[in-house]
Amino acid sequence: MRSQALLLLVAVSAIAADHESLLIQNVTIHPVTSAEIKGGSVLIVDGKIAAIGTKLSARGAKVFDGKGLDLYPGLINAGSNVGLSEISSIRDTVDIDEIGVFNPQLKAEVAFNPSSEHVQIVRAAGITTVLSLPSSRGEEFSPASAVDAPILPGQGALMHLNGWTWEEMALKRGAALDMLFPIIPSVPRREQTIGGPPQRTYSELEREYKVKLEQIANFFEDARRYAHAKAAGEPDFQPDPKLEAMIPVIEGRRPILVRAGKERAIRDAIEFAEKEKVRIIIADPHDIGSTAELLAKHGIPVVLGETLTLPLKEDDAYDSQYALPGQLFKAGVKFCFGTFDVEFARNLPFQAAAASAFGLPPQDALKAVTINAAEIFGVADQIGSIEKGKLADLILTDGDPLEATTSIKAEFIVGKPVNLESRHTRLYEKWNARP
Amino acid sequence: MRTLLAFIALTCAAHAESILIRNATLLTVTKGTIQNGSVLIQDGKIAAVGTNLSAPAGATIIDASGKFLSPGLIDCHSHTAVEGSVNEGSLSDSSMVNIADVLDPSDINIYRALAGGLTVSNVLHGSANAIGGQTIVIKLRWGKPAKGLIFEGAKPGIKFALGENPKRQGYPSELFSSPAAQQRRYPGTRLGVEDEIREDFTQAKIYQTRWKLYNEDRAKGVHPIPPRRDLRLEPLVEVLEGKRYVHAHSYRADEILALIRTADDMGFKIRTFQHVLEGYKVAKEIAAHGAGASTFSDWYGYKYEVIDATPYNAAIMTRKGVVVSLNSDSDELQRHLNWDAAKMVRYGGLTPDQALAMVTINPAKQLGIEDKVGSIEIGKSADLVLYDKHPLSNYSKVLKVWIDGHPYFDLDQDLKDRITLADRKKDLIAKEKAEEDTAKKKADTERRAVDKKEGKLPQEGAL
Numbered sequence: 001m002r003s004q005a006l007l008l009l010v011a012v013s014a015i016a017a018d019h020e021s022l023l024i025q026n027v028t029i030h031p032v033t034s035a036e037i038k039g040g041s042v043l044i045v046d047g048k049i050a051a052i053g054t055k056l057s058a059r060g061a062k063v064f065d066g067k068g069l070d071l072y073p074g075l076i077n078a079g080s081n082v083g084l085s086e087i088s089s090i091r092d093t094v095d096i097d098e099i100g101v102f103n104p105q106l107k108a109e110v111a112f113n114p115s116s117e118h119v120q121i122v123r124a125a126g127i128t129t130v131l132s133l134p135s136s137r138g139e140e141f142s143p144a145s146a147v148d149a150p151i152l153p154g155q156g157a158l159m160h161l162n163g164w165t166w167e168e169m170a171l172k173r174g175a176a177l178d179m180l181f182p183i184i185p186s187v188p189r190r191e192q193t194i195g196g197p198p199q200r201t202y203s204e205l206e207r208e209y210k211v212k213l214e215q216i217a218n219f220f221e222d223a224r225r226y227a228h229a230k231a232a233g234e235p236d237f238q239p240d241p242k243l244e245a246m247i248p249v250i251e252g253r254r255p256i257l258v259r260a261g262k263e264r265a266i267r268d269a270i271e272f273a274e275k276e277k278v279r280i281i282i283a284d285p286h287d288i289g290s291t292a293e294l295l296a297k298h299g300i301p302v303v304l305g306e307t308l309t310l311p312l313k314e315d316d317a318y319d320s321q322y323a324l325p326g327q328l329f330k331a332g333v334k335f336c337f338g339t340f341d342v343e344f345a346r347n348l349p350f351q352a353a354a355a356s357a358f359g360l361p362p363q364d365a366l367k368a369v370t371i372n373a374a375e376i377f378g379v380a381d382q383i384g385s386i387e388k389g390k391l392a393d394l395i396l397t398d399g400d401p402l403e404a405t406t407s408i409k410a411e412f413i414v415g416k417p418v419n420l421e422s423r424h425t426r427l428y429e430k431w432n433a434r435p
Numbered sequence: 436m437r438t439l440l441a442f443i444a445l446t447c448a449a450h451a452e453s454i455l456i457r458n459a460t461l462l463t464v465t466k467g468t469i470q471n472g473s474v475l476i477q478d479g480k481i482a483a484v485g486t487n488l489s490a491p492a493g494a495t496i497i498d499a500s501g502k503f504l505s506p507g508l509i510d511c512h513s514h515t516a517v518e519g520s521v522n523e524g525s526l527s528d529s530s531m532v533n534i535a536d537v538l539d540p541s542d543i544n545i546y547r548a549l550a551g552g553l554t555v556s557n558v559l560h561g562s563a564n565a566i567g568g569q570t571i572v573i574k575l576r577w578g579k580p581a582k583g584l585i586f587e588g589a590k591p592g593i594k595f596a597l598g599e600n601p602k603r604q605g606y607p608s609e610l611f612s613s614p615a616a617q618q619r620r621y622p623g624t625r626l627g628v629e630d631e632i633r634e635d636f637t638q639a640k641i642y643q644t645r646w647k648l649y650n651e652d653r654a655k656g657v658h659p660i661p662p663r664r665d666l667r668l669e670p671l672v673e674v675l676e677g678k679r680y681v682h683a684h685s686y687r688a689d690e691i692l693a694l695i696r697t698a699d700d701m702g703f704k705i706r707t708f709q710h711v712l713e714g715y716k717v718a719k720e721i722a723a724h725g726a727g728a729s730t731f732s733d734w735y736g737y738k739y740e741v742i743d744a745t746p747y748n749a750a751i752m753t754r755k756g757v758v759v760s761l762n763s764d765s766d767e768l769q770r771h772l773n774w775d776a777a778k779m780v781r782y783g784g785l786t787p788d789q790a791l792a793m794v795t796i797n798p799a800k801q802l803g804i805e806d807k808v809g810s811i812e813i814g815k816s817a818d819l820v821l822y823d824k825h826p827l828s829n830y831s832k833v834l835k836v837w838i839d840g841h842p843y844f845d846l847d848q849d850l851k852d853r854i855t856l857a858d859r860k861k862d863l864i865a866k867e868k869a870e871e872d873t874a875k876k877k878a879d880t881e882r883r884a885v886d887k888k889e890g891k892l893p894q895e896g897a898l
Contacts, residue, residue, distance in 0.1 A: 089738045118736065310767050314543050315860065317853055318550045318770075343736040350774060353829030362830065403829050404777035405787070424735070428747035428783070431715050432754070 021045045022415060023058050027066030027396065031386040032073055032370050042071065044392040047415035052388060064417075069409055072366075072401050073385050074128025074393035076373035078303045079257075079283055079338020080345045082122055082130045083112035083159060083166075088342060097135050098153060102219055105245040106154030108132045109173050112166040118342050120422035123161035125346035126401045126408045128393040128418075129171060129383060131156050131373075133178050137259065137284060137305075137340050147208060151216060153178050155245070156257060158377055160393070162413035175377045176257040176281060177249050181265050181272075182212040213268075220276050223250050255279040255377075257303065262312075263289030270298055281376060284340050286321060287312045292331035301376040302328060302335040304368075306344070307351040319358050325368070326359025336373035353402035365402060391415070453477045454840060455490040459499035459821065464506055464788065464795045465810040474504060476817040479839035484811055497835075503825050505791065506810050507554025507818030507838065508772045509798040511729035512682070512709050512762030515556060515769065516542040516573065516584065522561035523568055524604060527621060528635045530593055531666040532568035534558050538581040544766040545584075546577045549844045551770030552820035552833045555586060557802055559709075562596035562684040563604055565622065565631040569593050569670055570682060572802055574818075574838055589804050592706065593670055595683035597690040599740045601628050629693045636701040639671035646672075680706035680803070682729070686740040688716035695724045707801045709762065711752075712744040718755035727758040727801035732775040733782065749793065750783020760798035773826035780827065787827055816840075 022044040029040035029052060041056035042049060086093035095111045112132055113119075122130065134154035155174045163169035184205050200208075223246035229237050230247075248254035258269040258280050266282055266289075273280040282295065284305035295302065304325055311320040328335050337352050339345045349369060356365040374384025382391050392415035399406040411418040454476040461472035461484065475483040475490075490496050514521045518539040523529040538558070548556070554575055560568030572589035604620045622628045645662040652659050673679035681698070685691050685708050695717075698705050707727040708714060712735075714721055714728045721728060730752075735744035749759045761776055763769035772794040779790040799809025808818050817840035824831035836844035 087736055087739060087742070121735075308767060308771065310544075310547070315856070318547045318849070343734065347733070350829050354771070354774070357830045357832045404774060405780040405827055407781055424745040424747060424782075427715075427743055427745040428751065432747070432751050434716070434719070 019045050020047075020415075021050070021058060021061035022064060022392075022412075023056060023061040024064045024066055024071065024394070024396075024412075025056075027069055027071040029386055030070060030072045030366075032367060033385040033387060040071070042386065042392070042394070044412070044415040047392055049386060049388050049390050049392050052386060064410075066396055070397045070399060070401075071386065072126070072395050072397060073370045073383065074395050074411070074413065075126050075349055075369045075401065076336065076384065077122070077127050077130040077338055077345050077348045077369075078336040078373040078377065079133060079156075079305065079340045080122075080130045081133060081136065081340075081342045082118050082161075082345050083114070083116050083132050084108060084134065085342045086113070086116055086118070096133070096153075097150065101148055101150055101215070102152045102242060103134075103150065103154050104152045104177055104249065105241040106134050107157065107173060108134045108155060109157035109159065109166050109170045112157065112159055112169065114163060114166055114169060117423045118345065119161050120419070121424055122346045123411060123413070123418060124408060124420045124422050124425070125349065126395040126397065126411065127346065127348060128161055128395070128411065128413050129373075130159055130161065130345065131175060131303075131338065131377065132159050133257070133340075135178050135180060135259075149182075150180055151182060151212065152219075153180065155254070158379060160413050162416060162418050171382065172377065172379055174245075174248065174254055175379075176255050177245075179256045179258045181258050181260050181269050182209055182216075183262070183265050184209045213272075216272070217276075220246070220250065220278075223247070227251075249278055250276070252277070252279050255281050257281050257283045259283045260285055262287045263291055266291045267294070270294060270300065273298075273300070283338070286324070288324065288328075292328055292333055295328070296332040300333075301372075302333055303338045303373075303376070304328070304335050304351075304355075305338060305340050307337075307354045322354055322358035325352075325355035325365075329360050329364055334372060334376065336368050336376055349402040350404055356402070362402075369402070452840075453482075453491050453494035454497065454817075454837075455488060455494050456497045456499050456504060456819070456821070457488075459502050459504040460825070461811055462503060462505040462788075462791060462826070463811040464792055465812060467788070472504075474811060474817075474819065476819075476837070476840040479817055479841065481811060481813055481815050481817050481819075484813055497821075499821055501823075502834065503822040503831070504811065505552070505773075505820050505822065505826050506795045506815075507808065507820055507836065508552045508794045509555040509760070509802070509809060510548075510553055510763050510769050510772060510794075511557045511707060511727075511760045511798040511801050512764045513556035513558050513769055514561070514764070515544045515548060515766055516540065516558060518542075520561070521559075522563040524561075524563040527564050527601070527604070527631050528566040528667060529560075529564050529568055530566050530635075530668075530670045532560065533571070534560055534568055535571040535585065535591070538571070538573070538584055540577075540579060540581045540584055544769075545575050546844075547766070548769045549575045549577055549836050550833060550846075550849070552773060552822070552826070552836055553769050554818040554820075554836065554838050554843075555799075555802075555804070555808060556769070557592065557682065557798070559592075559682060560594040562594070562600040564596060565601045565628045566635055566671070567594035567596055569679070572804065575843065576838055576841075577843055586804065588807065589802055590678070590680055592680035592682050593674060595632065595681055595694070595705075597628055597683060597685040597694060598625060598687060599738060600684065601631075625687075625690055625693075628690070629697060632694065633697050633701070635668075635671060636675070636697070636703070639668045639675060640701065642668040643672045643675060674703050675701070677704070682707045682709050684709045685714075686710055686712050687743075688713040692717050692720055695720055695726070698724070706803075707760075710764070712741050712748060714757065715745070715748045715751035715755075716743075718752045718757050721752070722756040727760065727797070728752050729760045729762045729798065729801060731764070732761050732778045746778060746782040749779055750785055753783075753785060753789065758797050758800050759793055760801055761793045762798070773822075773831070774829055777827040777829065787825075790827060 024042045029037040043051040084095045133156040156176045158172040158175045160169045160171050223243050226243035260266045260269045281301050283303045309321045352365040352369045356362045371384035374380040394412040396410040457473045461469040473488040518537040523532045559570045570592040572586040573584040574586050622631050705726040707729045709729050711728045733746035752759045776790040776794045779785045796809035799805040819837045821835040822831045834846050
């Protein structure tokens, strides 16, 4: 070990001479993908992790004393509207849920507001990357199903929570195509509809649902024909942004993030993925029924929504939602966590910890908010753990980052120290000083 | 009837029984942490607290080695167990309605909250009106009828609401109003909300005086015609006389201060400001008035009036002398108020004891029940929660909950019951299906009989 560190030291000194470098010393490193290192150091060169060891030093590098604190990789919120929505009840400040059924060409990153208050607030909780999505929660959670409800609301982007412009912040554009899988809504009880619009019958709703499935199939068929036509270089080929955006999807390069809250939607989504030969990620499931094994069998990953939520049915066990992550873990499903909102996006780590109280092993809770998210969205070569060659997205804490009592003491995004102040801390300082 | 009697017998037995919880880390809240501590429960009360307690004869002994015991958690803002809507939105002052009249003891969220260590809730009317309905403090005695939920001796309250919610009735928007409420109603501004409360109390004082004069006359032997009873003003007179607490939903500093001044002018007290996300800006004034603050731990960003929300609110208010509690206002959040308390260590550096106080003794103080609940002290109700880890850890889990010394939640029992209930559900579904099949067969047979009589013979394979 000592000789290895010595070798690194030699190699590193040479690099450090004419590059921007930072040496974080005197920390307990929690790499997530390997065992913890006490009294460790991490050398960052040009925003990347250049070396990890116990006795690193580098000439010319700035030195950051970690004071014996804990160093973790930055956390990843794999489902949110951060940057796109400011105050959820004031539409003027909200840029999600565009009009239209099929909008696969819409890109979340282009409307990501780097000056949003949420950016600073969320990163102060140790979250260095968010998946920003162009739509709110699926149809299942909205009051009514509409014929023109969005199905493909646009592409989500993985965004770093530091940078002057959205271009600088975008880690991966088009990380996933958002999809609100159609459902047959449950017919409300009569007393719930008094004074409201006339209700449709089950058979009407079922018919609408089948029409939507057909629309989806047609849209994918159009996309395939478009791709063929483009590849064939036909002289009368006309570009179409919507269908163009579908090419990476039908070629399996861009996964579809399917919001499927309940068992039937999950089964339908799996069937759809098989039929269309596309890659899917199930998002925000809450009533998975007996689909865990099915998801594991098909190797379909999941982005879990809030753990801390009520059971869907009155006779469900009180902890049915708390225990869901543990249940998926036991079935061998790979998953990460999102919050699918803005206001509670910073509480992502507590959702993972709660899952752990109810059956998910703690080390896997940590993986779920770091490396798993990176793997699911194809960026594990860049983020999600403390490993040589990865981007230096790091958080310095005085304990387990999934505990609310822990404080985030310092943070680095792509090797740059991040200011942990926010509107919340500024208000605190200002008003705490009121005489 | 037999089951009922058995139930009563069981309850009485539990009350008379002694329980000794041993070797736990006791988080007393008011008297620090006791390692390897024991609590003796007798007649539903905490009879002894210490490190070397011996069990009286016949006592149930619970070994809690490695586990943590806290007082039952208390939520100063809940709408759980309210049947139907929480708002009587028709009038700006609906003080005549009472939440106690619509308590639903079968609300499953009572049990779910118990499973998260909650034992007491302040059940409130909604925030659609400047002066809303009367409120009631309950104990989460799951399985008891509505009357059995009511916290004996806890002072009732009344809900006030300031800011956007009561204003909204003045300018209905598609987002928040039902079609039935699309009629404009005064007030539609914060100015109007301030005036509404002032007007109502002006009337209440006149009403109070009329009765005072009437009673004085009667004492003198004169028999005048009594004033007409006004069920709307009576609760406000109770507020003036200190018999009913005011719990005021509020966000912005201006409206908080305005209500304090109205109360000062009219001669009543605000017991708690609820939500009070800008309380930190007028913490001094809140403390001087003697009001408590029942806030959210870290909510922000959901509407304009919370633009200046900060999770450091509770810390500032605490340091400026306000008694602060954390409330849920949510069927979900009430299931883990301990985890919300944990956030207060992060935001503003409060001690674990201060944090835990915000969901135990502080809300008890705000509800005027601190002599009965809110800490592990001799003589208080045995409302206790047993956790596998420290309750401020996000990895902790509730194992057992007692109210008045009676076990109301037991994780092991819950896990056993799940199996029984699942079997019972399966049987019921099977039974229902069998009944449906029988009914269908019967109908078929009858139809065939009719068809046969009328000479219409079904063709083979037609069914």
